[in-house]
Amino acid sequence: MYSVMESIRRFAGRLTIAFSAAILLVLPDVASAAWATNNITISTLGTQTFNNGNADQNHAGTAIGNWTSTMTATVWSGGALDYFSGYTWAMASQSAIAGVTYTDSSSGQSYPVYPTGVPNIGVVVGIADAGVSTLKPFTAAWTQVWTGSAWGSVGFGTRARLVATGPLRAGTYTIPAQIVASLKATSDAAGTSLTGSVATLSISGATVTVTAQSCVVTAGKNQVVTLPTVSVGNFHGVGSSPSAANSFNMQLSCPAGIALYATMTDATTPGNTGNYLTLSPATTSATGVGVQIYANGSTSPVSFGPDSSYPGNTNQWYVGGSASSPSTAYNIPFTVRYVQTAATMTAGSVEALATITFSYQ
Structure with a gap:
């Protein structure tokens, strides 16, 4: 904008006309400009x-x-x-x-x-x-x-x-x-x-x-393990197991530098983190009994965890090997037993399902 102010003054008989100008710059408002x-x-x-x-x-x-x-x-x-x-x-x-x-x-x-x-x-x-x-x-x-x-x-x-x-x-x-x-x-x-x-x-x-x-399972990938028939009288309270058992093995071949871990999962109840498998729907009549698995020569039964290979998975256990290990062939032994899970037991057939997930760390 331009504004012009004019003033007229007389000095000693002379007419003087003075002009002054002011410039006002108006910037657009950023909030209202068309951006x-x-x-x-x-x-x-x-x-x-x-x-x-x-x-x-x-x-x-x-x-x-x-x-x-x-x-x-x-x-x-x-x-x-x-x-x-x-x-x-x-x-x-x-x-x-x-x-x-x-x-x-x-x-x-x-x-x-x-x-x-x-x-x-x-x-x-x-x-x-x-x-x-x-x-x-x-x-x-x-x-x-x-x-x-x-x-x-x-x-x-x-x-x-x-x-x-x-x-x-x-x-x-x-x-x-x-x-x-x-x-x-x-x-x-x-x-x-x-x-x-x-x-x-x-x-x-x-x-x-x-x-x-990763490793390769070379034997025992899918197995059916049959337990011997036992009498209810062979059990002596919750947590007891008769001597009757059966075993199976899994074999893996691993390249150098792998630390091998495993997690077993209760396929019937995947959220189970206890140490015995729940009975599957195929079980007839039997109650108060479960199945425990012992791995790799351990005297304590396996506790079950989620079906995951993630390092540190719940109840994941160490099989063997390390970052400095050579190529290794593993033969992992397992033992399966009955276990009494309730004060009262009922005779019948028993079936339980488990999976195993290996982790290559």
């Missing part, structure tokens, strides 16, 4: 490979492949004279995976790891202003990325990396495309006065090929 909003996608995750070593080693927090190249993108754009002065923000679309972080070796920066929808594979994302080379993480709450001013456009630099969050067995894993964060720009430090609309940051789909070594 267009663009969503952005990190599209270069592509195909990655990962060597998990032994199949059930836990490499949580270990990178899968490399960072994507830093991608610079405009998120909010206005006219050439649209002026932005304020703050930019990012917020993760879901909560980080508890107990897992990724530390970037070049910067020392620690990143929260977010789920991808694929078990034991997560993603980390770095973000900064489009003109800043040092990227940083964000959280599941609005995190300030940048503050400053700009003409015409506002954007970000972003990059992503896949991260192992648990053991990965050999195979090919497909990571779906997904939104990983919301983005906003505001004219206030409280983050409430928006410039343009809230935008999204996504990652494209990716494929991860995992290699890992």
Whole structure:
């Protein structure tokens, strides 16, 4: 705006005309300016490979492949004279995976790891202003990325990396495309006065090929073990077992460097963590009796756990081997016995089912 003030004065018979001008520059209001909003996608995750070593080693927090190249993108754009002065923000679309972080070796920066929808594979994302080379993480709450001013456009630099969050067995894993964060720009430090609309940051789909070594069951994979017939009178109270028993063996061949663990699971009652199998529906009449399994020469019966190879699984037990072991052939002996489980017993046929899951650590 221009304003002109004119004053006329007379000095010693002369007419003097004086002009003064004032210029007032009016800047557009960032909150009301017509800023267009663009969503952005990190599209270069592509195909990655990962060597998990032994199949059930836990490499949580270990990178899968490399960072994507830093991608610079405009998120909010206005006219050439649209002026932005304020703050930019990012917020993760879901909560980080508890107990897992990724530390970037070049910067020392620690990143929260977010789920991808694929078990034991997560993603980390770095973000900064489009003109800043040092990227940083964000959280599941609005995190300030940048503050400053700009003409015409506002954007970000972003990059992503896949991260192992648990053991990965050999195979090919497909990571779906997904939104990983919301983005906003505001004219206030409280983050409430928006410039343009809230935008999204996504990652494209990716494929991860995992290699890992494991053992091979060479004998005894599926077995039916028949126990001898016994009389109710052979039992002498809860927890007692008659001498009648039967045995079976399982054999495995393992490559060098594997510590072998196992978990037995009650197939009838998978949540059972006790030390005797519950009777299956095929059992007729018999009550007050269960079946116990003794493994690898132990004098204590096996306690059962979930059907999982995850290291540290409930009631997982050590079979043998270590990181320094040579290639090893295992022959694991098992003994099966009846056990009295209630004060009152009823005669009848007995059937129980168990599975065994090996863990290669």
